[in-house]
Amino acid sequence: MQEFREKTISKNGINFHFVPTQKFKTIAITAKFRAPLSRETITRRALIPHVLQQGTQTYPDRVALQQKLDSLYGALLSMNGTKKGNYHITTIRLETANQKFISNEASIMDEAIALFKEVILNPKSENGSFPEATVTREKATLKQKIKAVADDKMRLANMRLLDEMCSEEQYKLHVQGYEEDLETITPDNLYSCYQSMVQNDTLDIYISGDIDPDTIESKITGSFVRRETETSIPKEESASPKNEPKTVIDKQDVQQAKLHLGYRTNITYGDKDYFALHVFNGLLGGFPSSKLFINVREKNSLAYYAASRFESHKGLLFVFSGIAPEDYQQAREIIVQQVEAMKNGDFTEGELNDTKELVINQMLETTDNAKGIIELMYQQEVGGKELPFNQLTDGIKKVSKEDVIKVAEKLELDTVYLMTRGDKNE
């Protein structure tokens, strides 16, 4: 395997990361804007990517912009918003074919950089604001998107779990925004929010693919210039401790019930237990060989899916399962038992080693994915700690059984959420 090296420079208030790799036939430019999560801005920040994709000063509408992208060999422009810990992150990404695979093409890269800059810095605007018609139309688009969450039961269940579990924390905020906030958005205040994002957010730009960092460095750093900014750090917050896990039951018109459990890990990215948390999650529910899959699904035929996943920056772990409504108590007991079994060290050295290998395998696989590499690197920025890939995998290799048991002991069940069959108004 080819090793990947990252070259980082901070210039003009921006962190530029160059990631040369011959794994891909494309080149991707990714900008990540980061700011503390807040109810004030979340819906606006959800709307901005929609508006930015409707045109720029040079390509004044969606048709002109898309035709430019298409003629750049189907360049893919994508934008989205996500949460990591107490941050909101807006990602803007442009991926184009590497010109070396296309005969008689030498300008794709330069044009792509120019277009990327144009999309971010020169959106279509009128008198220092977004065009009113575009904002109105895109508000309607976002409104539908917010409503549609109700039709994706797995996502809805995750969202409801967070509403209840993190009711006093910013992390509960819905990344797609709130319907009621849409009414307060005007072209002017949306434009201010956009300007603040571009000028004040912490900004990381990644360029990855078969590139020569030295050639590309001057091209990209010369294109993006802004004043130095201070990284805004989210306010420290802590949830009020619960003596007992809270149980929340919602009734919906569904065939399959969703049983989702929220735990506090009390471990985040920079912590020394972070490596063991990866292994703990792998043993509990990260893989088809994990306890949850084997016991909830294979041994008891209760579910089609039963898995766990953790959040690195906030210190949360979730268990998900889709079950028949009548199996709720039994499934809940079995899930809770699996966590207890972890505390009791009920896993062999062999299982521990296999899981470590699986976790590392999964990370290595991520490096074969153009977006995955960037996500692995960006974790370090958000976590505020340098943790190069080799250190991460070495850390995992060193995890012992005692380390995993310690993670299990730190784990606290916070909220049990069940969405089950029944009349909504019952």
Add this chain to the structure above:
Amino acid sequence: MNKHSYEHIEEMIYKEKLPNGLSVYLLPRPQMAKIYGLFTTDYGSIDQTFTPINGKERITVPEGVAHFLEHKMFEKENRDVFADFSNQGASANAYTSFTKTAYLFASTDHTMENIETLLDFVQDPYFTDQSVEKEKGIIAQEIEMYNDQPDWRALTGTLKAMFHHHPVRIDIPGTVDSINTITKDDLYTCYNTFYHPENMTLFIAGNFDVKQIMKMIEENQASKHFPKVEKIDRSYPQEPDSVFEKDKTIKMPVSIPKCTIGIKESSSELTGEDFLKKDLLQDMIADFYFSKGGPFYQQLYEAQLIDASFYFDTNLEKNFGFTLIGGNTSEPENFAAKVRELLETTKRTEFTDEEVDRMKKKKVGQLLRSMNSLEYIATKFTHYNLAGVDFLKAVPFIQSLTRDDFNTFVQNWIKNDRIAVSKLVNE
């Protein structure tokens, strides 16, 4: 071992057809960290009626058998195959489509063991009455999960509206009732007929030593015994060109209605260049009109008939094909009427050179991008290979298409009786 090199995209493939009939393809990518292995049988949910191996008469098996079989391949007498892969640091999975069942793993270590495990578990079935019964609860939950998904219901509903008899209209996992009738014997009959090496393809891509791997595969296969086989006799009902139902309404609890337009693209057998040409043109032309910024997209967008969930998708398989256009819409009637009206106008289209050039460039770029993924190359190569097409030659093929090819296709694309509308509304 045949070596095939594709210089324009810097790829190389090694091919071999083994004495037992298995087709093996190796695509080395030393820059990658991982290996991806895909073992595919040319057998999916549409292969419901056939003459079993060593049988005399055609039989029809219950809906959902191919998918059920896929689930049961992972369970052996004394162990679970997921655990075998886990012990070797690999992640494994499988899927069943209309036309294929595929087993796969990805790993970054223990290459030889993982390929052997893949071959051995798929070639060693173990079904008992008890294990078949146990699986019914799991698959029933899978079916219930899909039934709660409006997108799934819209898709399957549209297929049922488009096709009169073709088994593509049957849900891949079957129904809760149909899977309850499945027996161990059904599984063995289907397994023995369709999992013969002659009907299967092994594709390995990633970071490995070609010679060593090919030798291991040859030895592994030579050590197993398979009966001689004739070509499998499969039967598909006669399918008219027209759609079954032009207008259909599905009711389920949903916050925003959905509307899907299905264009029945094909119901006859296509292979080789004809297949590839139709496949690419149908995709590029649907993309031209319906991708963001396309002329039809733009009209639907301005009329506020679509939102971010809008999508289009084209499919072509050996004996059926369809295009879907749909999404969430608060006005399903108006959406359907507008799409029908827009499609009607394509008959008079004359593409300009510039438009054709842009479509070709976009498709070439999309293909190069998709080739970043070993999973994608393995899946697409296998898919096209079964239709007699070399996927890695698609880029020069696209570049060779002419404006006439595009115009001929688009002017004959739309026939009113080949369009079905399916609406999904709140009950």
